Amino acid sequence: MMNEWIPLMVVIPMLCAVIVSAFNKWSKPIKILVVIVAICIPIIPLIAQYGIHYFGGYAPMIDTVTGILYHPSITYIFNILQKIFIFVLGIVTFLVVFIYVNKYKKASGQYLFLIFMGTSSATALLLTDDIFNMFVFFEILALVQVGIVAASRLEGNFEMALRYLILGAIGSPIMLLGIGFLLATTGSVNITDIVSAIQNATISVKSPIFLMSCGLIFFGWLYASGLPPFHTIKSGIYSKAEPHAAALLQCFTVISMISILLIMYRIFHVVEFFELLVVIFSAIAMILGITLALTQTDFRRMIGFLAVGELGFIGLGIGLYTQFAITAGLFQALNEMIITALLFLGFGAIVYTTGETDTRKLGGLLQYHPKVGLMILLGGLAMAGVPPLNGFRSKLMLIQASLSCGYPELSLLAIIVSIATFVVFVKMFYTIFLRPKPKELEISKNDLPRSMIFAMGILLIMIVVIGICPNIVTYGISQYVGGILL
Amino acid sequence: MAYTQLAVLLTSGLLVIIGLFAAIFIDNIIKKVIGISFIEEGVNLFIIAIGYKTGGVVPILIPGMDKSWFATNAAYPLPFGLVLSSIVIGASSLAVMFAIVMVLYKKYGTLKTSVMLADHSHGSVNDE
Numbered sequence: 001m002m003n004e005w006i007p008l009m010v011v012i013p014m015l016c017a018v019i020v021s022a023f024n025k026w027s028k029p030i031k032i033l034v035v036i037v038a039i040c041i042p043i044i045p046l047i048a049q050y051g052i053h054y055f056g057g058y059a060p061m062i063d064t065v066t067g068i069l070y071h072p073s074i075t076y077i078f079n080i081l082q083k084i085f086i087f088v089l090g091i092v093t094f095l096v097v098f099i100y101v102n103k104y105k106k107a108s109g110q111y112l113f114l115i116f117m118g119t120s121s122a123t124a125l126l127l128t129d130d131i132f133n134m135f136v137f138f139e140i141l142a143l144v145q146v147g148i149v150a151a152s153r154l155e156g157n158f159e160m161a162l163r164y165l166i167l168g169a170i171g172s173p174i175m176l177l178g179i180g181f182l183l184a185t186t187g188s189v190n191i192t193d194i195v196s197a198i199q200n201a202t203i204s205v206k207s208p209i210f211l212m213s214c215g216l217i218f219f220g221w222l223y224a225s226g227l228p229p230f231h232t233i234k235s236g237i238y239s240k241a242e243p244h245a246a247a248l249l250q251c252f253t254v255i256s257m258i259s260i261l262l263i264m265y266r267i268f269h270v271v272e273f274f275e276l277l278v279v280i281f282s283a284i285a286m287i288l289g290i291t292l293a294l295t296q297t298d299f300r301r302m303i304g305f306l307a308v309g310e311l312g313f314i315g316l317g318i319g320l321y322t323q324f325a326i327t328a329g330l331f332q333a334l335n336e337m338i339i340t341a342l343l344f345l346g347f348g349a350i351v352y353t354t355g356e357t358d359t360r361k362l363g364g365l366l367q368y369h370p371k372v373g374l375m376i377l378l379g380g381l382a383m384a385g386v387p388p389l390n391g392f393r394s395k396l397m398l399i400q401a402s403l404s405c406g407y408p409e410l411s412l413l414a415i416i417v418s419i420a421t422f423v424v425f426v427k428m429f430y431t432i433f434l435r436p437k438p439k440e441l442e443i444s445k446n447d448l449p450r451s452m453i454f455a456m457g458i459l460l461i462m463i464v465v466i467g468i469c470p471n472i473v474t475y476g477i478s479q480y481v482g483g484i485l486l
Numbered sequence: 487m488a489y490t491q492l493a494v495l496l497t498s499g500l501l502v503i504i505g506l507f508a509a510i511f512i513d514n515i516i517k518k519v520i521g522i523s524f525i526e527e528g529v530n531l532f533i534i535a536i537g538y539k540t541g542g543v544v545p546i547l548i549p550g551m552d553k554s555w556f557a558t559n560a561a562y563p564l565p566f567g568l569v570l571s572s573i574v575i576g577a578s579s580l581a582v583m584f585a586i587v588m589v590l591y592k593k594y595g596t597l598k599t600s601v602m603l604a605d606h607s608h609g610s611v612n613d614e
Contacts, residue, residue, distance in 0.1 A: 132568050139575045143582060150586060158593070159603055162515075162586045169522040169579055170509055173529040176572060177502070180533045183565065 003051030006078045009044050009086055010124045012037060013093075017116035024109030031101045034112050038097040041119060042090025045083045052077050068200070071190040076127040079483075080476035081330065085255060086123050088334060091462070092251050092341050093119045095455035099244045099345070102451035111151050115248065118144040122252050125259040131179050132189040134263060138175070138224055141252055142168040145237060148249060152242045160240040164233050167223060171230075175220025181213035182267070195266050205270045214268045218277065221264060225257035226308055227285045227315065235292070235304030239357075243348025244455075246300070247341035250307050257311060258333045261318055266484065275321045282315025283413060290420045298357050299350070299428060303343050306383065306421060310336045313414065317398045320405045323485055327478040328397035334473060335390040335466065339382045342459040346376035349452055350432065353444045359428060364437025369448065373433045375456045380429060382463050384422035390466040397474075494535040501528030515587050515597045519580065526576040530569045537565035 016037040020030050054060075058073035096115060101107060121137040121144060128134050146168070150161040183189055185207065186197045197203050203210065221227075226234025234253065238246045261278070268274045289309025296302040314336065317329020347357075349372045356362055366373040382389035385396070395418055402410035437443075466473060501524050508521025538561060545563035547556055590602045 132571070136571055136575065139579070143578060146582060146586075158586050158589050162583070162590060163603055165579065165583050165586065166509065166518065166522065169583065170506070170525065172575075172579075173502075173525045177529045177532060180529065180536060180565075183533070183568075184536045187562070187564075189564065189568070 003049055003053050003078060005044060005048035006051065006053040006076045006127060007055070009041075009048070009078075010076075010120050010127065012044065013041055013116040013120040013123070017113045017120065020107075020109040020116070021113035022109070027106045030107050030109060030112065034097050034107070034116070035101060037116070038090075038094040041093055042087050045078075045086040045090065048078060048083075050079050050083075068196070068202075070188065070193050071129075074133050075129040075190060075192070076124075077129050078127060079480055081480040082126045084334065084473055084476060085126055085258075085337075088337055088462075089119060089122055089251055089255060091458070092248055092337065095341075095345075095458060096244045096248045099449070099451045099455055102449055103244075108151075111148075114144050114147045114151065115245070118148070118248065118252055122255040125255055128259075129191050130189055131182065131191055131194070131263065131267075134260065135172075135176055135179055138220070138256060138260065139168075139172050141256060142172065142224075145249055145252060148242075148245045149237050149240050152240060152245065154240050154242075157240040160233075160236050164237050167230060167233055171220050171223030174216050175223075178213045178216025178218075178220065181209050181216065185209050185213070191263055191266055198267065198270060211271065214264075214271050214274065217260075217264060217268075218274075221257070221260045222281060224253070224260055225311055225315070226253055227257075227281050227311060228288055231285060231288055231292075231305070231308045235301055235308055238304035238307065238344070239298065239300035243300075243344050243351060244452075246304075246348075247344040250340045250344065251337045253307075254311070254314070254333050254337050257314060258318070258330060261315070262484070265318070265321070269321065275319050278315055278319035279410070282312040282319055283410065284312070285309065285315065286312030286413060286417045290417050290424070293424050294420065297359050299347050299359050299432065300344075300357050302359075302424065302428060303340065303347060306343075306424065307336070307340045309417060309421065310340065310383065312417075313395065313398055316410060316414065317401060320401055320407070320410075322401065322405060323478065323481050324397070325401035325405060326481045326485075327474060328394060328401045330477045330481070331470070331474050332394040332398060334477075335382070335394045335463075338459055338462050338466070339379055339391055342379040342456055342463065343376065343383065345452060345456050345459070346372055346379060349448050349456075352448060352452070353446075354441060355444075356441065359431045361438060361441060362432045363435045363441065364433070365443070366433040368443055371453060372448065372456070373429075375460050376433075377429060378460055378463065380425035381422075382467070384425055385418040386422070388464075388467045390463050390470065393467055393470040393474075488538070488540040491535050491538045491540075494531060494538065498528045498531035498535060501525070501531065513598050513600050515590075515599050515602060518599060519583055519587065522583070523576070523580060526572070526579075530572050530576070533565045533569050533572070537562040 020034060053076045055074040060069050060071050062069050118141060121141040124137040146161045146165045149157050185203045186194045188194055223230050238249060241249055286309050289305050289312060293302050293305035314329050314333045317325050317332055382391040385392045399411045399414050505521045505524030505528060509518050512518055542561040543559050545560040594602050
């Protein structure tokens with residue numbers, strides 16, 4: 001059944017992006033508009049019914065010659081998984097916009113354009129059932145991320161943006177080449193059509209072209225996800241973005257990762273080594289992420305590398321390819337979005353009061369900002385997987401999943417990385433908040449913006465609620481995963 | 487496979503290889519960007535070649551044309567549509583890239599990536 005609400009989830013933020021960019025001069029009306037739209041973004045997926053949308057109204061047709069059902073138009077599918085992730089993305093977008101409009105007197109239409117365009121693209125990535133459409137929004141999202149980094153006023157932001165753009169400009173055509181190979185073998189870019197062509201054995205899954213397509217799209221996915229060899233650049237762009245923007249950037253990364261991976265799974269799970277590849281790269285990401293986080297003294301880089309390590313957990317779960325494991329991986333993805341957003345905002349508060357990011361020059365902040373300290377502490381504990389917070393639930397599920405799949409070594413790796421995350425975090429917390437304040441450290445006497453505290457509070461509530469009642473999301477995710485595995 | 491299609495596929499492969507070489511090994515940022523452009527165009531050419539049909543006609547249905555004849559003889563239109571989107575995206579990426587290159591050129595006064603993109607951060611203990 002056609003559902004007209006589905007394209008609105010993409011169109012509304014996109015339209016808002018265009019309007020705020022075009023009417024940049026009118027700061028006050030723009031601020032009002034963006035707040036209204038930002039409130040609407042998480043509400044729409046909650047009230048929309050599940051369904052399918054065919055653009056242009058072209059429903060699937062039966063080919064009169066072959067008798068095969070095919071989709072002539074771009075198709076968007078909205079299900080429980082999309083509902084959950086678009087809702088959380090909407091919440092983070094709202095909080096980021098809320099912080100931005102409170103922080104700056106004059107709103108920049110171009111900057112808000114990037115935020116809304118990114119949200120729109122990430123939503124489209126979750127909804128689309130068309131592999132070329134996926135590529136288009138993946139490219140837009142990459143450009144948005146570059147724009148957000150370039151728009152920050154931090155030292156070295158342009159260098160990092162150019163680095164990311166050059167790598168992207170190599171990674172994206174390689175992914176497009178893979179899509180081209182897939183088009184050459186199947187004659188379609190609709191994922192459902194490609195999957196049915198594979199199931200009907202009209203194409204050979206062992207043909208070199210199909211395997212090459214798998215490899216090329218996989219490479220593009222590594223770039224989009226920030227998994228090795230792109231882990232350094234991914235953590236770099238987090239550190240060169242404004243903290244509230246970094247919170248949103250990591251949401252974009254997580255959504256790119258899971259949406260492209262789920263699409264790849266639908267098409268390439270028939271390739272024997274595919275699952276193994278996903279698990280190997282995820283395990284490497286976990287090891288490299290935590291190892292590099294341990295060597296950092298800049299806390300933004302540290303959080304960036306921890307975030308990359310957490311991406312490895314997501315890949316690990318989805319890579320094991322059982323209903324329970326994929327559910328655990330997707331649950332971890334959701335938790336990662338919330339926890340890392342909280343941490344980026346928290347450390348943004350530290351930058352706001354001290355102007356410093358080097359942990360060696362910080363100290364004694366707990367007595368100045370106890371609320372922020374407490375919220376960061378809880379966020380860090382959630383990331384390390386301490387009960388009863390949400391990170392504990394998903395990591396426990398991941399460990400159980402790898403044990404039940406017969407990979408105790410992966411469970412061991414997950415436990416070791418979690419402990420190491422805990423160590424990194426405790427060390428960081430001690431140096432920033434607990435040890436005596438260095439004499440040369442100047443702390444701003446201005447109070448922290450209430451919007452920042454409010455945003456962190458909302459994210460913390462989500463962490464605690466999901467930690468106490470994980471079923472509110474895991475049940476739906478599990479149902480969705482069961483559906484795609486059929 | 488027709489010779490024309492084969493020639494186009496080989497050209498596209500060559501463009502991608504030359505582009506990759508330039509993007510990875512050449513130090514000058516402008517040449518690097520041109521290399522990246524080569525990769526994009528190579529991939530676009532490859533996708534166009536997929537839609538090629540020997541003796542085919544342009545996939546535009548003109549009034550009065552026999553539909554079954556058209557269905558048999560028209561080239562596959564989907565790749566052409568995809569390439570249009572791809573060209574637009576590629577052009578946007580290039581525009582952003584050149585804009586950032588201009589900013590960095592003003593800052594460093596050179597086009598060498600080894601200077602522009604050298605690690606200027608001091609966040610790691612290894613830097614001490």
